[in-house]
Amino acid sequence: MVVSGGTSGIGEALAHTYLKRGDRVAVIGPNPDKGKSFLAAAADLGAEERAFFIRADLSLVSENERVVQEIEERFPVVDALVLCARFFRSYRRVTSEGFEHNFALYYLSRFLLGYGLVGLLEKAPSPVIMNVAGPGVDAGGIHWNDLGFEHGYDGWAAMFQGGKLNDLLGASFAAEHRGYRTRYVLNFPGGTATGFAGEFDPATAARIQEMLRYANPVEVGIAPIVAAIDAPPAEPLSAFFEGRRLSTRLPSFDQQEALRLDALTRELLAR
Template sequence: MKTLVVSGGTSGIGEALAHTYLKRGDQVVVIGPHPEKGRIFLATAEELGAGERAFFLPADLSLVSENKRIIEDIRENFPAVDALVLCARFFRSSRRVTSEGFEHNFALYYLSRFLLGNGLLDLLEKAPDPVIVNVAGPGVEAGQIHWDDLGLERGYDGWDAMFQGGKLNNLLGVSFSLQRPGHRTRYVLDFPGGTATGFAGEFDPATAAHVKEMLRFAKPVEAGITPIVAAIDSPPTEPLSAFFEGRRLDLRHHSFDPEDARRLDAVTRELLTG
């Protein structure tokens, strides 16, 4: 029986993955901000006959303190983690700053994934075939990293924030693999493409119309989770791999630059220390 931890696991791709592995007989821990959605998840697990293998941890993962609390909770209650799946993301047309002083998209889409991956690594290393699947993207051709303004104080745009998040997660995967040459946990960056499960966020009218049009052509969630399931069931042999809608990406692309990854890691640790 595997143990999976899924952030953003009460809706969309995360929820579909959680149900898939509960049906298989595995143990699933989902993290989400809404207790009501958590209750629905647990009720569904009961209907599947998997109530004793389903766990919901309520948390606002845009807060560093909440990530640290969740990490300690998991460490206290689970001896090992086979797969950590990072799905939590929330689009905002307008800039918002968390109570800890970080721009919301940067905090939820990037900092949380940094914290969870690093904080649960020792539990992953205790599993026979451990993997982190970071469901992020695209972050390859689109967007840029605003090195001197990661919080986008000087001109915020929701799409710019999201694309920057994708690029930051690319570098997160690189730094994770560079810093631990001997670890067994594989890191997989996976953008499965748009799925018809919704697009969580708070939108201005123009963005809402665009998102509605995007969802018209989105693939069913069952198709969207297929490559993620494959990565969990049979992790790639390489320490780091990246996929875009099923196509393997060349890690020599400038979006995976090792020096940029080291720079981001140093900046991140300084921000968290401060």
């Protein structure tokens, strides 16, 4: 199992769950201290030989490409890819490669890791990509002419757009013409008490604290994710929101928009 954002929050909880069950787990994160903590916890479980930490800033295209190469060199197969890395920003930030940070981390990274590791996933008996996002949300929209929010940036709008981009990513990945065996699952388990990573203005910080008051314990939050990893749905694409299954015929998964986004993404990366 490979888990992006696996040193904190839901990703960390999933990583420890599967280590305890005897699986090999590689987590990706930017903080070396959190990586050491993950490996130390694995050692306490007697699982040090099954735990791996890959340090990377996944907001950078080059780092995602390096991670894919490292995983290909170290592991013959990947059974599950879990995509959790996300970081809320109240204030707009651009990466050194020229991409708006939320767009780069929440969407581009998931695009690059999914397609980059699909060769190893296809070798597994029941491969799955678990994209922990926010499928089917009506709020906001896609700013097709300004994906990086150069004009009128808003942290919540950027986050909601990221969720919609991931819906279309799932639809494109699972399209019939690709022919992958790998199942693509979009899953929002609801608010969990693991925190909410980000850099907040005062109003947003207050809103986050209020949300956390009603959040579920992490063991409750990860239960439906674990279930879908262990027994991936038969359909190429499936989506769940707080335990409720969504129709993939919703506008969020429109095939024409998915193809449009896929072409635009590849054009941006080619530049």
